[in-house]
Amino acid sequence: MAQGQLEMAVKQYRFGEPYCQQAEGSLAWSAAQLESPIGALQLGTVVSDFTCQESVVTLKGGQKTAQVSSEFNLSLQPDNRYQAQAWFKPEAEFPESLKEQLSWLPQPDGQGRYPFNQQGQL
Template identity: 50%
Template sequence: MKKVIPLSLALFMVFLISAVVHVPAQVVLNYLPLPSQLGLSGVSGSLWDGRAAGVKWQENNFGAINWQLAPLKFLTGKVEAQVRFGRGSDMQITGRGTVGMSTLGPYAYNLIVSLPVAKVLEAAPPLPIPVEFTGQVELSIKSMIYDAPYCQSGTGSLVWNTDKIITPLDELALGPVVANFACQNSEITLNAEQRSQHVSSAADVVLSPNRTYQASAWFKPGSNFPQAFSEQLRWLPEPDGQGRYQFTYQGRLN
């Protein structure tokens, strides 16, 4: 009898989880208190393996999303899903990875998000000079646990896959720009670098929970640094002993 009770409870839990995850996704969404800014259309499949043909947030179209829940994670007090999203997005954003919710808060790991750099710049303040940026920006989150205002912990990288920027003076070859970041108690540290025959550069940035930041950066002209840019170097402070022009910044995000 002592063995029958635990076995019965286990079988009941398996049955309950199976019943829940196979409920049609649209039925579940009808009872969820979704934010008014969120719009879902074309929902199909089950809670366990479903799809929404369109996802909108504040009238921005983020395209379709597919998800597949991991039922066994329920037994550990987590809700976790493999997701793929972005097809048909106005921002041309695409992504895939694992997201979830635990007692520690929302989390993600092995999450990759990509979009054109031009779409990123549309959300940024206008530049004082006409500069054309090309390529894709790819955010890779190795692991992250969210906590206000930024994150409880996390690591990842941000890669700008480009070959050049175009200015009224000339084109400047960059090559990939790679930035690795880490977060601990909402303090974010970022280390970026880039190298090409035109120029090499690096930057270190620290963003604090109170939205203040400190940054140090340098660049060094390469062997094929365009002449049009070389003529502008006279307006900068003298380089250091290694030929690097250094800068420091500090301030507060809006």
């Protein structure tokens, strides 16, 4: 389950099928928290910027707390294809109950980051 407050600020927006001809703005997820049956993760504030050019939407952002840090890049094409690139890094106060689950993931990179890449169609 995800908790927190999501705020969106739109600096400019020009409509165009299917999403937008041009847009720019930011998203802020404050007091962000993810909960699962095995533990909760405090994300703090997740901040991202978004743009749109000819209905290609991109979102780039990240966050850092004493538990975890992360960055992400997302893109959505007009035909609903998407691509997501992200990483997260457990920090000093990463919950023990979640630390045990890291063994199920591929090995982290040389900086201790666990990368994720996903693409597909909505």
